[in-house]
Amino acid sequence: MHQVSLKPPADYYDESIKDIDKEILKLLSERKQRTQNNPGFPHQSLLSTWAKDLQFEEAFLHSLFSTLFYEDEHKPIIEPKGFIKNIPVLKGIDSGDAFHTITLIKQYKNASVLNLASDYHSDVQEHPFYELMIKGSKTNYECQWRGGGGSDEHMNTSFVISPALPNQETGLTLVFKEYQDMPKRSKPDNTFELMY
Secondary structure, three states: OOOOOOOOOOOOOOHHHHHHHHHHHHHHHHHHHHOOOOOOOOOHHHHHHHHHHHOOOHHHHHHHHHHHHOHHHHOOOOOOOOEEEEEEEEEEEEOOOEEEEEEEEEEEOOOEEEEEEEEEOOOOOOOOEEEEEEEOOOOOOEEEEEEEEEOOOEEEEEEEEEOOOOOOOOOOEEEEEEEOOOOOOOOOOEEEEEEO
């Protein structure tokens, strides 16, 4: 999946609404902060009421809130480049339903690739999805889910982390949030942490 260049649908912009557009963006930023970037999606009854009261088409409002819901998909995709080495980690934790293991981190010049192996205690009908966040550093790490695969009792999930993690353990906390669907639609079903 690669980012496409964005071409405006028109060459014209009415400068008289610039202050309104900036206020809309401020409100969107406040919306993200208030919901910790997990706003969910308005119920159909709300969309119908807003469409009627504010004279919009329901389909337009659905499209607008869908774009907001999938905002993370518009971030530039991090492609690891310049492989350096593998860093052995060998850490694991039992989260109740599964034992999760990180065996190594692949180190690149611009990013790190982390693979989370999850071995479930029983057959799983549908594997959960995971989100990764890193705590304990002044560096702001961008963690992108890259998918996964497996069998009934085993699942591998990959994440690309940018900038690259330190070459040695530094006390960072890797926080994994488990969701039953992606992107995140509700509070996580389970959260577990591993130290790096």
